[in-house]
């Protein structure tokens with residue numbers, strides 16, 4: 101971060117398709133044919149036994165359902181080779197039509213996926229370190245796309261030699277640099293540290309899986325942890341072990357549910373084999389994606405099975421549910437940037453603050469193939485574009501030029517032969533100060549009770565009667581006048597990334613507008629009061645509540661509400677709920693910032 105705050109203006113995170121956009125990434129196009137991206141000629145096992153591991157159902161606007169799971173075969177081996185036509189999906193016990201719903205299977209190359217692998221290298225004194233290092237190097241050289249590896253050594257205690265990286269040269273150098281350590285081998289401690297080095301995550305915008313690989317040629321002699329402790333830590337994770345001569349095979353089998361190999365010779369080849377197993381593991385993660393025809397507020401039930409599955413017991417059936425509350429018909433086929441329900445055609449232009457970074461997201465609507473995005477810029481001296489390493493649908497746009505300069509950015513979905521260009525214009529950098537929001541009022545403008553009665557006033561919006569800063573999104577005091585209109589506006593900075601719901605309450609009518617960025621021109625009406633409510637009465641009219649709106653932590657979004665008072669009581673309040681705001685709460689000043697040039701008004 102630079103001296104001043106750097107905004108990541110993440111606009112619309114509805115990542116209906118969030119796919120890898122890496123060039124020449126094998127298996128990226130055409131729905132992933134089941135190859136592991138590593139060796140296309142690999143023999144496909146003739147298994148008849150399959151077991152699901154459920155990672156949940158997630159829905160996306162306008163009507164996408166994503167079922168996330170993993171499949172294992174006999175002996176808990178990863179079933180990496182399954183194809184779309186081997187899965188059967190039922191909605192409410194009715195088989196899904198795979199054609200009309202555009203049912204697709206997506207794997208790691210088509211989603212924002214990261215495989216984190218911890219390589220634990222035994223370096224206690226007396227170890228045949230050269231042999232273990234050769235095996236470790238053979239392992240890291242087989243790194244695949246979307247995989248990062250961290251290196252730990254364990255003699256007296258586990259020590260991180262290199263953090264998670266996809267840089268094979270750096271890992272190889274780190275392996276070469278490992279020196280013999282203390283006499284004791286902290287094997288169990290290493291397994292505990294390795295399994296604790298990552299956190300698995302199953303969200304559409306980010307899937308993280310982890311694996312641990314132990315390379316050792318001796319037992320745990322250090323003794324600070326028990327084999328039971330190691331087995332308990334390993335139970336939560338996919339642990340693989342490779343033991344050379346002298347290794348404690350009983351102990352390793354106990355912790356290595358992912359796979360265990362014992363080799364006194366051909367140690368290096370076995371390490372490469374483990375690398376393949378781990379890739380299979382990552383390839384056995386599936387997302388079934390389709391466009392549901394179901395609508396309405398009901399809970400819908402899903403079942404997924406695999407044809408000809410000899411497993412009829414535990415894990416043979418995957419069950420899930422979702423609510424179709426906000427499902428709607430999708431817009432026409434095309435490539436959209438920053439699509440959202442409030443912005444159904446996405447954006448065509450973008451105002452960028454000089455020296456600032458903005459995040460944009462591509463979406464192919466009604467894709468026939470899992471998309472494969474490439475981002476580019478017309479002029480990198482003005483606007484630079486950097487594609488997200490793990491989520492190719494996303495790009496970081498950096499304004500490098502001068503105020504007033506313009507340049508286009510373009511995203512191409514190669515898999516669906518679609519292109520979208522967004523015009524970028526550089527504007528002045530603005531720094532926001534959180535803590536309050538601007539309240540403006542127009543007095544003596546008649547007894548009308550509609551927002552149109554405020555809008556038609558000549559002094560609206562540029563010449564309010566007065567203004568002051570509010571320390572929360574609540575016009576206080578209430579019931580203070582008649583025949584006036586008010587506007588509360590500024591910028592909202594959510595504490596976490598996720599979907600937020602907003603409510604507006606007012607007397608008399610009101611409208612609540614929210615932008616997809618800091619530009620007020622991009623604001624859309626998300627909620628309103630048609631008649632009037634009591635102070636902080638949120639449920640009188642259904643339209644007081646917005647749909648869930650995806651927002652990104654730390655970014656600023658322009659927010660504005662209008663209110664018109666005729667006579668009697670009067671109030672004007674906005675509340676929200678979402679990540680970090682567990683219950684519906686009037687928006688506090690710490691999440692609000694007033695417009696730059698109005699900060700000191702009324703103080």
Ligand SMILES: [Ca+2]
Nearest residue numbers: 581668669670
């Ligand atoms: Ca009044």
Ligand SMILES: [Ca+2]
Nearest residue numbers: 608667668669
């Ligand atoms: Ca009133």
